[in-house]
Amino acid sequence: MKNFFVILFIKGVSFFLKIFGKNGGNLPGKLAFKLNPNILKCFKIDCPVIAVTGTNGKTMTNNCIVRILEDDNKRVISNLEGNNMETGIVSTLIKKCSLTGKIKADYLVLETDESYVPIVYKDLKLDCLVVLNFFRDQLDRSGEVESLILKINEFLKTYDKNLILNSDDPNVSRLAMANPENKNIYYYSVDRYKFATDELREAGEGKFCPFCNTRLKYKYYQYAHVGKFICDKCNYGGNEIYNLLENVDLENRSFEIDGTTYTTKFNSIYSTYNFAAATTVCKLYNTDLISMKNTLENFVLNNGRLEKMVINNNDTIINIAKNPTGANVSLRLVNEDNEHKEILFVLNDNIADGKDVSWIWDINFDVLNNVDRIITSGTRAFDLAIRIKTSNYPVEKIEAYTDIYEAIEHLYEKNTKKYVITNYTATQDTRHKLMRFKEKCGDK
Numbered sequence: 001m002k003n004f005f006v007i008l009f010i011k012g013v014s015f016f017l018k019i020f021g022k023n024g025g026n027l028p029g030k031l032a033f034k035l036n037p038n039i040l041k042c043f044k045i046d047c048p049v050i051a052v053t054g055t056n057g058k059t060m061t062n063n064c065i066v067r068i069l070e071d072d073n074k075r076v077i078s079n080l081e082g083n084n085m086e087t088g089i090v091s092t093l094i095k096k097c098s099l100t101g102k103i104k105a106d107y108l109v110l111e112t113d114e115s116y117v118p119i120v121y122k123d124l125k126l127d128c129l130v131v132l133n134f135f136r137d138q139l140d141r142s143g144e145v146e147s148l149i150l151k152i153n154e155f156l157k158t159y160d161k162n163l164i165l166n167s168d169d170p171n172v173s174r175l176a177m178a179n180p181e182n183k184n185i186y187y188y189s190v191d192r193y194k195f196a197t198d199e200l201r202e203a204g205e206g207k208f209c210p211f212c213n214t215r216l217k218y219k220y221y222q223y224a225h226v227g228k229f230i231c232d233k234c235n236y237g238g239n240e241i242y243n244l245l246e247n248v249d250l251e252n253r254s255f256e257i258d259g260t261t262y263t264t265k266f267n268s269i270y271s272t273y274n275f276a277a278a279t280t281v282c283k284l285y286n287t288d289l290i291s292m293k294n295t296l297e298n299f300v301l302n303n304g305r306l307e308k309m310v311i312n313n314n315d316t317i318i319n320i321a322k323n324p325t326g327a328n329v330s331l332r333l334v335n336e337d338n339e340h341k342e343i344l345f346v347l348n349d350n351i352a353d354g355k356d357v358s359w360i361w362d363i364n365f366d367v368l369n370n371v372d373r374i375i376t377s378g379t380r381a382f383d384l385a386i387r388i389k390t391s392n393y394p395v396e397k398i399e400a401y402t403d404i405y406e407a408i409e410h411l412y413e414k415n416t417k418k419y420v421i422t423n424y425t426a427t428q429d430t431r432h433k434l435m436r437f438k439e440k441c442g443d444k
């Protein structure tokens, strides 16, 4: 009976937050845990629970899976706003459950922060875990990548349900060995694409075999340490692929799966990997293929992740980058585009970003294709400007303004294409100020 009152009370709190125009985020979940630390055990769920985790691309992959399932006429409950820690997940569940804690849906799809996977899913029965990649991220909060992988590995030792793994990330595919009894392992992979390299160009982890410590041999690198690798000694990396994306064509934004061509609105290798993960889930749960094709064609994100705007007649592409890999992927997009352009890079060091911004030294600024100017901004504008200067980019083409609006005014002095790269807390702020500037210019 007690849970009934907890759920009723929290639903009431969420309702009032909504009246006052607040989303609430993690707050209802935080309160629920205070009232009942075992709240996660109280939900009655009889649909498959699918969790998406990894360092980069969680929100995009999660939301893409949800869209495909919904377009296939399934009822889906998900934390689409990205509240992906324990309290955010509980907030979502309480908002959507009945007063008895029952979840009425065909699927529950939950973006889950890497460090919360073992905590949340010891109490919520998981049917499918999707692991995207592991990169260095927000050092201050999560600690080392290796300890994170080991925590998830420990959790997986007793897990025997579906496990979807990125075969091309050695940090991820090693998780298949956590429980040798688990026969429900599904690998996805992306075939070599046009801009793959023979040598490692960017910062990456996982260059040694996790089982025998031999240096891994790469046939090619797609980005960072993601690519086709093999351990000569123990054959680690020689996986049988369940879902392979072939003929990746970034110019035409298309790829093939099992002979069918899919087009999307995205043109980065990084989003291609997210689509590889999402389509693996849909393949596994037998989603209608034509519906999936239509969804992928129309799928967009409106939260600063590869968002496009026209401001003062200039094409502007906004992308979030909260770690070196994210930043390198953004710069890859810049370099694969032959047009002349200018970059605005906004770097904050608020608590949610991690106070340590030393990761900017792992960003590869060495090769920049037709970049006429780089403006830096945010609380660490000058650190970033110095970092870029040391990469031999012409110093007269670098400008730093701590004030974001001032930086934007300078960015649009000249008419060229713009790329805006922002880290975590800088994203909404920059986006907001871009909109304000756009309004001032009289754009619609």
Ligand SMILES: [Zn+2]
Residues within 6 Å of the ligand: 209, 210, 211, 212, 213, 214, 231, 232, 233, 234, 235, 236
């Ligand atoms: Zn090995």
